[in-house]
Amino acid sequence: MKGTEAIGEAAIQAGCQCFFGYPITPQTELAAYLAKKMPEQGRVFVQAESEVAAINMIYGAAGTGVRCMTSSSSPGISLMSEGISYIAGAELPCLIINIMRGGPGLGSIQPAQSDYFQATKGGGHGDYNMPVFAPSSIQEMVDLIQDAFDVADLYRTPCMILGDGMLGQMMEPVVFTERLKRDLPEKEWAATGLHGRNTHNVINSLYLDPQDMEQHNVRLQAKFARIKEHEARYEFVNCDRDNDLILAAYGTTSRICRNVIRDAEKEGIKLGMVRPITLWPFPDEAFDKTVDRTKFGYLTVEMSAGQMVEDVRLAVRGRKPVEFYGRTGGMVPHPEDILQRVFEMIPEGVK
Incomplete structure (x- = not known):
């Protein structure tokens, strides 16, 4: 349907x-x-x-x-x-x-x-x-x-x-x-x-x-x-392991991020994802549970100029870096562009 x-x-x-x-x-x-x-x-x-x-x-x-x-x-x-x-x-x-x-x-x-x-x-x-x-x-x-x-x-x-x-x-x-x-x-x-x-x-x-x-x-x-x-509701993807980065995304962008996770594996990069299912109440505990599972922090991906990223930063409370990638105005992020942003967050010699 x-x-x-x-x-x-x-x-x-x-x-x-x-x-x-x-x-x-x-x-x-x-x-x-x-x-x-x-x-x-x-x-x-x-x-x-x-x-x-x-x-x-x-x-x-x-x-x-x-x-x-x-x-x-x-x-x-x-x-x-x-x-x-x-x-x-x-x-x-x-x-x-x-x-x-x-x-x-x-x-x-x-x-x-x-x-x-x-x-x-x-x-x-x-x-x-x-x-x-x-x-x-x-x-x-x-x-x-x-x-x-x-x-x-x-x-x-x-x-x-x-x-x-x-x-x-x-x-x-x-x-x-x-x-x-x-x-x-x-x-x-x-x-x-x-x-x-x-x-x-x-x-x-x-x-x-x-x-x-x-x-x-x-x-x-x-x-x-x-x-x-x-x-509060959320879903974890690959968060039962140690990751280089953890993505945060909801709705359509979370579907795109699943492809990014798959493509990153081919490059030897381990990515997880926190997918909020309720945006309010925001699932703060999902970030408490994953903050020790990411080496280099979180990347929030949205079809906006950056909105949920503020709640992610509040939930992480400065314990790890939180960066943002987004497209706006009706543009849909492409997996290759998100993966490039992932590369930028990972220090040279790691990837």
């Missing part, structure tokens, strides 16, 4: 009841797929008049406790940012898909990873975070849909799947299997209008008393700390 269409099918199988969105390249096929499939399932599909409208429809649907999702690409997510902050403040579960394209501005329709800061450092206003999942294949993208919906429900939080135009547009074999579902709490907080309930549920992110607002933020920060403790 094409990546965007596979996301749509995975969302249906994960129990998504409502989709609200607006077309934008390179994720439009996701909306087109759901426009056909959701009504066939007796579920809701609405093409909103804008991304601003779509995210506020998500706010309303999430407030009733149903599983709901929206999708867009880079500039569209920027338009949704205020609504995402409202949803985080109101503690509503939902899933947001961003199939990234080159920027800033209208940029290009080519794949990029330059929305990392937007996704992991909030994006909207206020003190909040949301779990961000970064698949590297269409199969993993499908698998993470169920997981992301479950995490959203468990913690009452928006979650994001952060892909890119390459993952959205490529086609790969996909197997849909029933995922192990978490033991999720009843949504007793939902504003469903049910009679006979002892509490009057109100969905709100407004606290006029600053003391109330601070207490709300304290409670949110405690929730974010629990997410950090329990939900």
Whole structure:
């Protein structure tokens, strides 16, 4: 299946009841797929008049406790940012898909990873975070849909799947299997209008008393700390051995780095890789576990001007050098160029 269409099918199988969105390249096929499939399932599909409208429809649907999702690409997510902050403040579960394209501005329709800061450092206003999942294949993208919906429900939080135009547009074999579902709490907080309930549920992110607002933020920060403790995910490649260098990459670039690792072996260079699967919470422990497995440090590879590299440096805490290689604006790194950057980091006489 094409990546965007596979996301749509995975969302249906994960129990998504409502989709609200607006077309934008390179994720439009996701909306087109759901426009056909959701009504066939007796579920809701609405093409909103804008991304601003779509995210506020998500706010309303999430407030009733149903599983709901929206999708867009880079500039569209920027338009949704205020609504995402409202949803985080109101503690509503939902899933947001961003199939990234080159920027800033209208940029290009080519794949990029330059929305990392937007996704992991909030994006909207206020003190909040949301779990961000970064698949590297269409199969993993499908698998993470169920997981992301479950995490959203468990913690009452928006979650994001952060892909890119390459993952959205490529086609790969996909197997849909029933995922192990978490033991999720009843949504007793939902504003469903049910009679006979002892509490009057109100969905709100407004606290006029600053003391109330601070207490709300304290409670949110405690929730974010629990997410950090329990939900960080990563993959190691060749990190059970001593390496000359360890690469750090996510999503599409991690696929390219697998080829770099293979090519480096032919040159007598040992490379490992840390692949963050969650970008927030960032898997700091992956670097604690590998810092003694790399002689010359880490090389972070991104389709951006350098964003995740800052989190890698924070996680490494100066114990080893951390360098960066990236392409931006929609350009995809080539294995030969990454390998050349690896050569530059390894002292003469070693390689």
